[in-house]
Amino acid sequence: MLKIGSHVSCSPKGLLSAVNEANEYGSSTFMFYTGAPQNTRRKPIDDLYPIEGKLAMESSGIEDTIVHAPYIINLGSYKESTYKLAVDFLKEEIRRTHAFGVKHIVLHPGAFTDMDAEYGIQRIADGLNEVLGGTNETEVHIALETMAGKGTEMGRSFEEIASMIEKVEHKDRISICLDTCHIHDAGYDIVNNLDGVLEHFDQTIGLDRIGVIHVNDSKNPCGAGKDRHTPVGSGWIGFESLNKVVHHPALAGRPFILETPWIGKDAKTQRPMYEVEIALLRGNVEERFGPEFVEDVQKLRSFFAELELDHRQYVLDIWTVLKNDAKAKKEDPREPLERLYDYVTAAELFPDLSEEAINHRLIAWLAGS
Template sequence: MTKIGSHVSFSDKGLLNAATEALSYGSSTFMIYTGAPQNTRRRPIENQYIDEGREKMKEAGIDEIVVHAPYIINLGSYKKDTFRLAVDFLQDEIRRTDYLGVRNIVLHPGAYTDKDPEYGIGRIAEGLNEVLSGVKDTSVNIALETMAGKGSELGRSFEELAEIMDKVESNGRLTVCLDTCHVHDAGYDIVNDLDGVLEHFDKIVGLDKLAVVHLNDSKNPRGAAKDRHAPVGSGWIGFKTIYDVVHHEKLKHLPMILETPWIGKNEGAERPMYEAEIALLGGTALDRFGGEFAEHVEKLEHFFAKQDIHHRDFILNTWELLKTDAKAKKEDGREPMERLYDLIEAEGLFPELSEEQINHRLTAWLAGKDALLALTK
């Protein structure tokens, strides 16, 4: 069975909190940070309601989750203090991950900052060798994440990942996390040639090394090297491609994790679209939301058709406008989903629904006619 879930919070009651939140979205897997991703402050892992969380997971049939390493770890740094922090902190995070019984911790490989890529690749491999030599008593793999190429970050090509892995002695402990937004932004054409991209990955790294997939749409065209996630269907990648990733014969056995942005007009009231995204990608939207959900999506189809608004054209044209027309962006910087929501609200189409519920239905409309037809069967 395909496992689709989201990034969830590990705060308050730790694993119990994370499992409860994940289940509220209909997740069959999920990803956590074991503490804040921006700092080193950590509560003792033993006190994080681990048994209670595992019991909740067991009741729901969740047998695999993922941990993400903090962003502040940079194994590519030439600065001694930064490198030492990265090695020591990653070892601690691996031990915490092992205590949770999780197999893979996702890691951004690192950035070379003021040096060059060759230096950074060697430095990252040096760090990974030291990290793994210090945690031989654990069974955790480090899943190096494919990166978008922003700034001096490495892992922006399959070749860079392979070069890092080849330099690590215990590279049997290294796996890969494929991020759809990142590979798109790095220049890989998963929209028109997903099979070709996967074949290239298999040749350079090996599909047997894939352990996790991050599901994110992108706010930028292919090759932009920006790394700006969008909700599924509201970016340059589109729902169909992400659906194809989820159900691809060579990928569908892997845990699929959504990291899409929370959205909402009012600050502090933003909500994730995880529940709708998981249901639509997993084909359970009618079971999750009921028949009225399909009727509402049909209503949106008719509403936007009258205004000659096609979901993909509107999305891509809006992003292109915001990218190329500085004046237009300054005067009206609203992103595509916000513009569509405003049209719905102005028409008063769904006065009985909350903003989150309307955005769920908008997410389904953005999935396109194939998904719409599937909803009505």
């Protein structure tokens, strides 16, 4: 069975809450933080229901879960206090990850800020050596995440990551988190040349190091260096290309994690699209949602066909306008999914469905045939 899930929350009952949320989406894996992603404050492990969570995972058939380190950790910093915080925290986070029985902790490598890339690579490698050399939980791997290249963040090319690994003593404890949005935004053309990108990765780093794949569409064209996620099928990568990633034989057996943004008109009531994204990528939409859902998607196809609106071209055209025409963006900043939702509600196509339910159907329509 395809190991696919999403980023989930540990509130209010720690690992048990994470498992319950993952089950709502039909997940067979998931990724979580052991605390808030914006800081390093952490509750004791026993307060996060580890035993209850593991039992729930077993009964649900969930495996290969992933921990994500908080975003504020920066091993590339030249500031001693920032660097020491990153090293000390990661040592403790490895111990916590081990206590949950998790094998991979995803880490944004770091940013060189006021220095340069060469300094950043060495500083990150030094930090990884301190962290791995100071922990005994050898089953836990630090999964360096491929980055989009915004600002001074490192890991924006396969070569940068390879240079970091080369300088690490405990290479057997380094894995990779391959993020589709990030490598697309960094300039790797996974839409037209997925096999070539994976071959380049294999030659530079080695496909055997990939421990987890983040599955995200992108709001920006290839090489933009922006790192702005969008739901599957609603961005420049598109469903077809992401589906090829998820089912590529070279990536088989790894956990695939969605980090796509929640959507909706009102920020307070926005909802994730994980359930339908997982079903589409797994190929069991009708089983998950029922035949009426499929009929509604066909209704959308007919509706948009009358408007002569192609699902892929429309998405790319809107993102192009929003990127290149400042006046048009100011007058109408709505993104593709929001515009499509407005089309549907104006036509009263599904008057009895909630905003979330309509968006589910739009995501399915964007997946094409």
